[in-house]
Amino acid sequence: MAYQFQFDALEPYAGQLLQGLVHTGFYAAAAISLGVLIGIAGALGLVYGAKPLRIGIRMYVEFFRNTPALVQLFLIYFGLPNLGIRLEAPLAGVIALSLYCGSYMVEIIRSGLVSLPKGLTEAGLALGLSRRQIITHILSIPALQNVYPALAGQMVLTLIGTSLISQIGVEEVFHAGSFIDSRTFRSFEIYLVICALYFFAVACMKTLLGMVYRRFFKRKG
Numbered sequence: 001m002a003y004q005f006q007f008d009a010l011e012p013y014a015g016q017l018l019q020g021l022v023h024t025g026f027y028a029a030a031a032i033s034l035g036v037l038i039g040i041a042g043a044l045g046l047v048y049g050a051k052p053l054r055i056g057i058r059m060y061v062e063f064f065r066n067t068p069a070l071v072q073l074f075l076i077y078f079g080l081p082n083l084g085i086r087l088e089a090p091l092a093g094v095i096a097l098s099l100y101c102g103s104y105m106v107e108i109i110r111s112g113l114v115s116l117p118k119g120l121t122e123a124g125l126a127l128g129l130s131r132r133q134i135i136t137h138i139l140s141i142p143a144l145q146n147v148y149p150a151l152a153g154q155m156v157l158t159l160i161g162t163s164l165i166s167q168i169g170v171e172e173v174f175h176a177g178s179f180i181d182s183r184t185f186r187s188f189e190i191y192l193v194i195c196a197l198y199f200f201a202v203a204c205m206k207t208l209l210g211m212v213y214r215r216f217f218k219r220k221g
Helices: 007-048 051-065 069-083 089-114 118-126 131-168 173-184 187-216
Strands: none
Touching: 007 051, 007 089, 007 131, 007 173, 007 187, 051 089, 069 089, 069 131, 089 131, 118 131, 131 173, 131 187, 173 187
C-alpha cells in the first residue's frame, strides 16, 4: 500500500514551527557573532601574541575542533553544574555553539592574516603606524576578503548546527518538529518540512552574506 502524505495534519502547528524558526535564527546569530569575536581575538593572539598565549589558544582550538560538538554541549550543560556553574539551557547552547564555531574561525582568520604579504606590515611601520593601526586600517579588510568564503561556510554550518541544542531542551525549530512528531506521528512529513525550513534559513543567510561581500569586499578586490 502506497504511503499517504498528510501534510494537513501539521497545519495546527504552523505557528509553533515558525516560532521555532525565529528562535533558531536568534540562537544562530548569537553564536555566530560570538564565534567571530572569538575567532578574531584568537587569530590575533596566534599571530602576534606571546608564546604562552599562543599555546593556550592552540589548546582551545585543538580541543574544540577534535571533539564532538554534542559532547561539548553536554559537558557545558550537564558537567559544569558539578563545578557549581549552572547555566540555563539556551545560554549553555549558545556558549557551546560559540566555542565550537570560534575554534574554526580562529584558524580561518589566522590563515587570512598570514596569507598577506609582509610588505603591507612593513609599509605601515614605515609610515609610523602602531601595530593596532596596521591591523585595523591595512590588514583587516584584505585578510577577511581572502577567507570570506570559508567564514561564510562556517557560519552556515553553525546555523545548521543549532539543531544540536534541542538535545538539552532548547526550543528551536528541530525541537518543535520533534514535539509535533510525537503528537501527530507523521514523521516523514514533519521532518521533510523541517528540512525545507532549514533550507530556507540557509538560503536567506547566503543571500545576506552575499550582500555583505558585495558591500565591503568586492569593490576592494
